[in-house]
Amino acid sequence: MKRLLCVVISLVLVFGISTTAFAYTEPFSSSGTVEVSKRIYSSCYMEIPSTVDYDMQTTCNVDIYNIEMLDNEVIRVLASGLNQNNAIPLTKAGSNTTLEVNVKDGSGQLVTASNPYLAEIDKAHISSATKSAFFSFSFELRNPYEYQGAEPGIYTGTMQYQISIDEVDG
Amino acid sequence: MTTKNRKRLVMILCIAVAVIVIIIILCLRGCEHKSSESQSADNDGSIPTEGVLDYIPYDDNNGKIRIPVVTGVRLKAYSLEQTVDLYNPKVNNCYFIISLYLSDGTLIYKSEMIAPDEHITNITLLQELQRGKYRNCKLVYNCVAMDGVTPLNGSDVVVEINTY
Numbered sequence: 001m002k003r004l005l006c007v008v009i010s011l012v013l014v015f016g017i018s019t020t021a022f023a024y025t026e027p028f029s030s031s032g033t034v035e036v037s038k039r040i041y042s043s044c045y046m047e048i049p050s051t052v053d054y055d056m057q058t059t060c061n062v063d064i065y066n067i068e069m070l071d072n073e074v075i076r077v078l079a080s081g082l083n084q085n086n087a088i089p090l091t092k093a094g095s096n097t098t099l100e101v102n103v104k105d106g107s108g109q110l111v112t113a114s115n116p117y118l119a120e121i122d123k124a125h126i127s128s129a130t131k132s133a134f135f136s137f138s139f140e141l142r143n144p145y146e147y148q149g150a151e152p153g154i155y156t157g158t159m160q161y162q163i164s165i166d167e168v169d170g
Numbered sequence: 171m172t173t174k175n176r177k178r179l180v181m182i183l184c185i186a187v188a189v190i191v192i193i194i195i196l197c198l199r200g201c202e203h204k205s206s207e208s209q210s211a212d213n214d215g216s217i218p219t220e221g222v223l224d225y226i227p228y229d230d231n232n233g234k235i236r237i238p239v240v241t242g243v244r245l246k247a248y249s250l251e252q253t254v255d256l257y258n259p260k261v262n263n264c265y266f267i268i269s270l271y272l273s274d275g276t277l278i279y280k281s282e283m284i285a286p287d288e289h290i291t292n293i294t295l296l297q298e299l300q301r302g303k304y305r306n307c308k309l310v311y312n313c314v315a316m317d318g319v320t321p322l323n324g325s326d327v328v329v330e331i332n333t334y
Contacts, residue, residue, distance in 0.1 A: 039242065039332070041240055041241045041242030041330075042240075042241045043238075043239060043240045043241065044239045045236055045237065045238060045239060045259075046236070046237045046239050046325065047234045047235065047236050047237070048234070048235050048237060048323055048325060049233050049234065049235075049323060050233050050234060050235050050263075050264065050313070050322045050323055051233065051322055051323060052323065053233070064239075080326055158321050158322060158323050158324065159323050160323070160324050160325065160326055161237075161323065161324075161325045161326070162308075162325070162326040162327075162328065163237075163239055163325060163326070163327055163328070164241070164327070164328035165239070165241045165328075166328075
């Protein structure tokens with residue numbers, strides 16, 4: 001009886017050990033999306049006069065080319081560094097006299113510290129063929145009669161052009 | 171008039187004409203020499219001869235500076251060492267000194283003089299930036315003549331600094 005019981009228990013254990021392994025045969029797949037982005041910034045080249053040469057160049061042209069920008073952007077160019085008289089100071093080494101020249105935009109409006117815009121160029125004013133644009137502005141000697149009797153010589157000054165490509169609404 | 175006398179007369183006339191022609195040629199050469207002397211005297215700064223136009227045409231070719239304009243710069247956050255591409259276009263006849271300012275006027279970088287056709291790719295900031303976007307910054311191009319002293323017109327380019 002005991003032997004029979006041992007055999008039976010052994011058989012039960014043997015059959016109990018072997019089990020059927022079930023493999024998951026259906027392929028597992030999943031998908032998702034990851035957004036990858038990189039911004040290419042708007043750009044251009046601006047060509048400015050190298051000096052404020054009032055004698056030779058009362059009207060200046062500034063060229064902007066290789067323009068890459070979006071449709072809702074504008075190029076703005078400002079005259080920065082104007083003094084308290086909204087003018088560019090011209091000085092001469094060894095002289096106490098300072099000449100001043102005002103700046104006027106392309107429509108003849110005086111450029112001031114509170115309204116320093118030289119030009120605003122939108123996509124409509126950019127040549128699509130050449131991707132370029134230009135604008136003009138002029139200098140005007142401020143209070144020319146003040147300088148009668150000033151020491152002769154070359155008076156020089158510099159101007160800083162601030163340029164930005166801004167997004168506009170609409 | 172005898173034939174002999176006629177021949178003599180013709181010979182005398184020919185000699186006279188030849189002498190007159192020689193005198194005329196010498197006078198013309200003398201005038202040319204005087205005018206070339208007066209022109210060389212002009213180059214020495216003396217008073218020009220009447221009738222000579224003293225004119226120096228305006229040379230517009232020396233008067234332009236090309237400024238690269240880009241509206242954004244990518245920099246590494248929390249790092250002073252940066253990789254960029256600041257350059258002075260080859261066509262320029264001046265040095266660039268390029269500075270980078272935050273919107274509050276803080277200077278974070280200033281270059282040495284950059285010659286035409288020179289690129290600067292590795293820069294060291296004066297302060298680390300946090301991660302994010304710094305808007306209304308300025309990339310300031312100060313231009314100096316090739317003598318290294320004379321200041322020229324320059325440009326401020328408004329940029330956004332994108333730190334990653």
